[in-house]
Amino acid sequence: MKLTGAQILWESLVREGVTEVFGYPGGAILPAYDALLDYPIRHTLVRHEQGATHMADGYARATGGVGVAVATSGPGATNMVTGIATAMLDSSPIVCITGQVGSRLIGSDAFQEIDITGITLPITKHNYLVTRAEDVAKTVREAFVIAKAGRPGPVLIDITKDAQQASCIFDWDAAAPTIPGWRHAHPIGQEQLARAAALLNAAERPVILAGHGVMISGAMDPLRQLAERAHIPVAVTLLGIGGFPASHPLNLGMMGMHGEAWVNTAIQEADLLLACGMRFDDRVTGNLKTYAPHAKKIHIDIDAAEINKNVRVDAGLIGDLRDVLERLLPAIAVNERAAWAQRIAGVRGDAAVRDIQQLPDDGHLYAAHVINDLWRATTSDTIIVTDVGQHQMWEAQYYHHDAPRSLITSGGLGTMGFAVPAAIGAKRARPDAEVWAIVGDGGFQMTMCELATAVQERLAIKVAIINNGFLGMVRQWQEFFYERRYAATPLSGPDFVKLAESFGIHASAVSIRGEVLPAIADARAHDGPVVIDFRVEQEDTVYPMVPAGADLDAMIRRPNPIAETGAD
Amino acid sequence: MSLHTFAVYVEDRPGVLNRVASLFRRRGFNIHSLAVGHSEIPGVSRMTAVVQTDPGGAQRIQAHLYKLVNVLRVEDITTRPAIVRDLALIKVTADQQTRTSLVQLAHVFNARIVDVAPESIVLEMSGSEAKIDGLLEVLRPYGVLEMVRTGRIAIARGSGAESTERPSGALEVDEGISYSV
Numbered sequence: 001m002k003l004t005g006a007q008i009l010w011e012s013l014v015r016e017g018v019t020e021v022f023g024y025p026g027g028a029i030l031p032a033y034d035a036l037l038d039y040p041i042r043h044t045l046v047r048h049e050q051g052a053t054h055m056a057d058g059y060a061r062a063t064g065g066v067g068v069a070v071a072t073s074g075p076g077a078t079n080m081v082t083g084i085a086t087a088m089l090d091s092s093p094i095v096c097i098t099g100q101v102g103s104r105l106i107g108s109d110a111f112q113e114i115d116i117t118g119i120t121l122p123i124t125k126h127n128y129l130v131t132r133a134e135d136v137a138k139t140v141r142e143a144f145v146i147a148k149a150g151r152p153g154p155v156l157i158d159i160t161k162d163a164q165q166a167s168c169i170f171d172w173d174a175a176a177p178t179i180p181g182w183r184h185a186h187p188i189g190q191e192q193l194a195r196a197a198a199l200l201n202a203a204e205r206p207v208i209l210a211g212h213g214v215m216i217s218g219a220m221d222p223l224r225q226l227a228e229r230a231h232i233p234v235a236v237t238l239l240g241i242g243g244f245p246a247s248h249p250l251n252l253g254m255m256g257m258h259g260e261a262w263v264n265t266a267i268q269e270a271d272l273l274l275a276c277g278m279r280f281d282d283r284v285t286g287n288l289k290t291y292a293p294h295a296k297k298i299h300i301d302i303d304a305a306e307i308n309k310n311v312r313v314d315a316g317l318i319g320d321l322r323d324v325l326e327r328l329l330p331a332i333a334v335n336e337r338a339a340w341a342q343r344i345a346g347v348r349g350d351a352a353v354r355d356i357q358q359l360p361d362d363g364h365l366y367a368a369h370v371i372n373d374l375w376r377a378t379t380s381d382t383i384i385v386t387d388v389g390q391h392q393m394w395e396a397q398y399y400h401h402d403a404p405r406s407l408i409t410s411g412g413l414g415t416m417g418f419a420v421p422a423a424i425g426a427k428r429a430r431p432d433a434e435v436w437a438i439v440g441d442g443g444f445q446m447t448m449c450e451l452a453t454a455v456q457e458r459l460a461i462k463v464a465i466i467n468n469g470f471l472g473m474v475r476q477w478q479e480f481f482y483e484r485r486y487a488a489t490p491l492s493g494p495d496f497v498k499l500a501e502s503f504g505i506h507a508s509a510v511s512i513r514g515e516v517l518p519a520i521a522d523a524r525a526h527d528g529p530v531v532i533d534f535r536v537e538q539e540d541t542v543y544p545m546v547p548a549g550a551d552l553d554a555m556i557r558r559p560n561p562i563a564e565t566g567a568d
Numbered sequence: 569m570s571l572h573t574f575a576v577y578v579e580d581r582p583g584v585l586n587r588v589a590s591l592f593r594r595r596g597f598n599i600h601s602l603a604v605g606h607s608e609i610p611g612v613s614r615m616t617a618v619v620q621t622d623p624g625g626a627q628r629i630q631a632h633l634y635k636l637v638n639v640l641r642v643e644d645i646t647t648r649p650a651i652v653r654d655l656a657l658i659k660v661t662a663d664q665q666t667r668t669s670l671v672q673l674a675h676v677f678n679a680r681i682v683d684v685a686p687e688s689i690v691l692e693m694s695g696s697e698a699k700i701d702g703l704l705e706v707l708r709p710y711g712v713l714e715m716v717r718t719g720r721i722a723i724a725r726g727s728g729a730e731s732t733e734r735p736s737g738a739l740e741v742d743e744g745i746s747y748s749v
Contacts, residue, residue, distance in 0.1 A: 121587060122594045126637040129583075146637060180579060181637050305631035308624055 005133030006035035006164040009097070012140035014039055015172060018068050020428050022046055022055040026072025027112060029099030031164035044428060044457050047449035049076050051421035053083020054447070056094040058425030060087075061408045062383055062433075064216075066147050067094040067425060073101055074112030077158070078119065082415060084154045085123040089412025090239060091212060093152035095143050103131040103160040117158050125153035133166040137175035145177050151303040152216060188319050188327070196298050196315045197331035200230065203272035203296070205340045208234040209255065209284075212411070213277015213301065213321045214243030215404045222325035223276060224248070229329070231337040233344055235263045237278045238396055239411040246400035252344070256284035257546045258393040261555055262347040264546065267292050268553045269343070275299045277321045280310040281412070286552035300324045356398060361513050367391055367466045367536045370516050371438065372398040374464065377520045382434045383408060383426050387419035387443035390472035393542045395438050417446030423461045424454055434462070434524065441467040441493050451503045454529045462523045463531045465496055468538045476541050480556065500531035509533040571600055572626045573652070573722050576615040576633060577607060577641040584638045588615060591632055597621055601654075601719030612640060616721045649725040655694045655718040657682070658704065661711035662689040670710060677703040688713055 003011060009032055013021070022044045025033045036043060046052040049071040056067030071080055077098040087094045100106070101113040117127045126146050128139045136159065143155040200206060214223055220243055227234050227250050234244045235255040244251055252263045264286075267273065273295045278284070280299075285291045288310060297313040299306070300321055307316035317324050356372050371394050374384075380402040386392040386409040401407050408426055410418040423437035444465050454461050466472075475489040500507035506526045510519045510533070523530040544555040578584045585604055592599050600618040607614035619629060626644055633642045662670050662684075670689060674681055679693035691707075693700055697720060704712070 117583070118586070121583075121590050125635075179637060181634075181640050303631075303635070305628055305635060307631075309628060312624075 001170050002167050003170040004031065004035065004165060004167050005130075005136045005159065006031040007038070008133060008136040008168075008170050009140065009159065009164070010035055010039035010041060011170060012137045012172075012175075013041060013068065016140065016144045017065070020044065020059060021068040021070050022052040022059070022425065022428075023070030023097075024049050024052060024072070024076060026074075026076050026099065028073035028101055028161050029070065029076070029097075029164075030072075031161060032070070032097070032099065032159070043070075044424070044453060046421070046453050048447065049079035050083050050417065051424075051447055051450045051453065053080045053094065053096060054086065054415075054418050054421035055425030055428065056096070057083060057087045057090075057092045058385060058408055058422030059429040060092050060094055060152075060425075061090075061422070062405060062426035062429040064218075064405070065093075065429070066144055067092075067429075068097065069094060070097045072099045072112065073116070074114045076112075077116035078114055080156075081119060081123070082413075082417075084120055084156065086410050086413045086415040086418060087154040088123045088125070090410065091152050091216060092154070093147040094154045095140075095147050096154060096156045098156065098158045099164070100129065100158045100160045102162045104162070106131075106160070116156065120156050123154070124156050127156040128158065130157060130159045130163050133163050133168040136163065137170060137172060138177065141175055142177040142179060145179065188317050188324060192315065192317060193328055193331060196317060197328060199272060199296050199298060199315060200274060200328075201331075201333045201335070204337065205270050205343070206230070206232045206272040206274060206337075207252070207266050207270040207295075208232050209237070209267075209273055209275045209278050210234050210240040210243045211237045211276060211278025212239035212243075214240055217277060217302070217321035217323075219276065219322035219325055220244070220404050222322055222329055226325055226329055226332055230332050230335050231341065232274065233266060233341075235259070235267060237281070237284055237411070238409060240278060241396060241407045242401040242404045245402040247402050254396045256281075256552075257286070257548070258397065258542050258544065259284075259546075260397070261544050261553075261557060262344060264552045264555065265347045266344050267295075268551075270295045272296045273298070275301070275313075276325070277301060279303075279306045282310070282548070285310065286546045286550055286554070290551045292552075363512070364537045365511055365513055365516070365535065367468070367534070367540060368394045368398050369513060370464065370466065370510075370534045370536065371395050373516045374436065374438070374520055375399040377517055377524070378434060378436070380406065382406065382436060383423075383430065385409065385419045385423040385426055385435065385437045387437070387439040388414045388416045388473075389440045389443065390468075390476065390540070390542050391438055391440050391466035393473075394466075397542075416440075416443035419443060420447050420461075420463060421450045421453075423463070424450060424457070424459050427459045427461050428457075435460075437461055437463045439463060439465055440472060441465055441469065441496075442471045442491055444496075445493055448499070451500065451505060451529065451531070455504050458528070460526075460528050460530075462529070463500075465531065465533050466536055467493070467496065467533050468536050468540060469493075470538060472540070473542070475539070476545075479539070479541065480545070480547065496531060496533040505529045505531050507531040507533070509535060511535040569620055569622050572619050572621055572629070572644060572646045573650070573720065574615075574617045574619065574629065574633070575643045575645055575722065575724075576617055576639060577609075578613050578615060578636075579638040579640065580606070580611050580613045581638060584613070585615075587636050587638060588617070588633070591636060592617070592619065592629075595628070595632055597625065597629060603719040603721045605721075616719070618720050643724070645722055645724050650722045651725060652696060652720055652722040653694050654697045654700055654720050656692070656700045656704075657716050658691045658693070658707060658712060659683075659688050659714040660691065660707050661687065661713060663687060666710055670707075673703070673706055679703060
């Protein structure tokens with residue numbers, strides 16, 4: 001069968017199971033777009049290529065599948081860079097396809113020519129420049145394998161215009177991936193497992209640190225079994241939220257910079273840490289020199305390069321988390337660990353009041369309250385997509401996720417502007433799920449153009465803008481560390497209600513507590529995209545906080561155990 | 569911190585050297601020298617990379633290198649018995665008065681004279697970096713006009729090329745899922 005490179009591209013994507021792509025056309029990718037009309041793949045037209053990559057990312061994170069983004073050469077490709085880096089840092093499998101100028105023009109600084117494989121080299125797992133139609137099918141197959149395998153991540157395929165236009169014989173079987181550099185993991189030996197189990201069984205004050213790897217590997221069940229059998233409390237990273245049910249009695253909550261005091265205290269007092277698919281990021285460890293000083297450390301990760309990177313471990317188990325935990329389970333002794341449970345309960349009681357619903361209404365609207373109300377009003381299969389900043393941390397603290405993949409957020413790169421497009425991608429992936437984007441007024445203004453995408457594609461995402469008129473997290477740092485010198489953090493914006501309405505989107509504004517739940521109910525009842533502008537307290541602060549580089553238990557605590565926020 | 573020597577087998581494809589060099593730069597490792605050429609396997613190049621790092625860093629370098637799709641095999645041969653060589657071509661000012669003594673010096677250092685011109689000669693020397701540095705030291709007073717060095721290349725001693733780290737069949741096409749891509 002003779003096909004053009006463009007046809008082979010879509011044919012290969014169809015065979016890889018792709019039904020949705022997110023993209024933006026342009027000169028160098030035109031042959032591919034022309035061929036797209038003949039293939040059963042739905043294309044979501046974005047308003048900016050960064051949005052396409054975040055949508056592909058949101059799509060991937062909502063399902064565990066691979067998301068696909070398409071753009072043209074030059075600026076189309078460079079606009080993808082932030083989204084690719086976001087996916088790289090959060091181990092999210094996406095395949096980005098970019099058009100490139102004709103192969104004879106490469107290197108000539110032709111119109112819209114840019115070396116996108118060079119640019120994305122450090123932010124992709126791998127990338128390809130395809131200059132012949134004959135190489136398209138094999139490259140797509142390899143790209144999907146690489147994106148998904150091991151520690152997932154982004155792969156970019158740059159295809160020249162002439163490779164899209166040329167024809168060749170399409171032979172799917174002959175295009176089977178051959179990746180000579182692949183190695184099987186050294187199987188983890190029994191003695192390594194036994195050593196880890198012995199450390200674990202001997203521990204009196206163990207804590208499990210659960211990261212994104214729990215979701216990626218699908219290790220929720222063995223993780224839960226292990227925690228329950230050995231009565232080990234579980235602390236989660238930001239991206240680990242949902243990997244262990246928030247409502248589980250052994251759940252401690254999020255660790256790190258904005259983790260609750262008892263979580264970080266438990267880690268600092270632990271005599272053993274079992275790290276599962278997490279990478280000891282500086283946001284979760286604080287000062288490495290004083291991090292968990294009494295603890296032996298067991299680190300399970302699929303990426304050998306993560307072992308001993310930030311924290312020296314006593315046992316490093318390299319492999320698929322689910323597989324390793326399942327093999328470890330039989331060797332784990334049942335143990336009540338009553339004293340440790342009692343100690344943690346004690347520290348918990350000492351912490352600030354967390355039941356935000358009981359706080360008296362002083363007429364101010366607090367973001368934490370809005371987010372907690374959203375949690376009360378929605379079900380556990382709701383997908384929440386957050387942007388980056390204060391609202392992201394409040395979401396992590398006050399929206400209690402019981403289901404895996406129910407929180408999608410940019411953790412590693414901390415990409416503002418992520419939420420709205422990623423929510424669109426998540427809604428595409430799971431059209432029957434309720435999808436909320438929680439976003440600050442700063443991040444929202446970075447990618448709010450994608451509201452038009454939601455309208456055009458009839459994607460009923462709900463957007464909750466936590467609008468405090470500040471770049472809130474930066475303002476908070478200025479409050480704590482720069483003597484309240486608010487350089488470039490006060491932020492104006494449009495009337496978000498009018499803005500949304502101009503897109504044809506149902507919108508409302510809320511500024512008092514009593515209106516929060518009715519506005520959420522109204523949004524849920526509306527069959528289409530909704531924007532709610534929550535006009536919250538301007539100078540509100542995320543507590544507790546471990547200053548960057550400080551000891552993990554040197555937290556800035558809530559100023560008053562009753563007052564949730566900085567309302568003086 | 570000390571110098572670690574890695575033998576890295578990579579697919580002979582465009583951009584692979586860039587990927588390896590970029591990795592060292594990106595992860596903050598300082599390349600002391602990097603030499604690339606064909607290996608004994610068609611389509612496979614062999615790099616000798618010398619990097620200043622500690623043992624933990626050396627382990628992470630290996631793990632990171634293995635994450636590059638085009639990297640086939642990595643061996644840390646720092647502590648293994650190995651032949652280590654550097655090749656230098658050195659052009660030195662030489663006139664009627666100095667030429668004889670330069671020839672004698674070359675003889676002492678086991679260097680070869682590969683070009684003689686009216687006002688200069690070119691010496692070729694292979695050996696350890698220290699030996700070449702020694703030759704250079706004594707040549708300087710005569711006036712070194714130009715010099716080029718390959719950087720370190722190394723091969724382990726003995727018959728077996730196999731490293732204990734090497735999974736069998738790593739150089740064959742492997743259809744299975746790996747942890748390290």
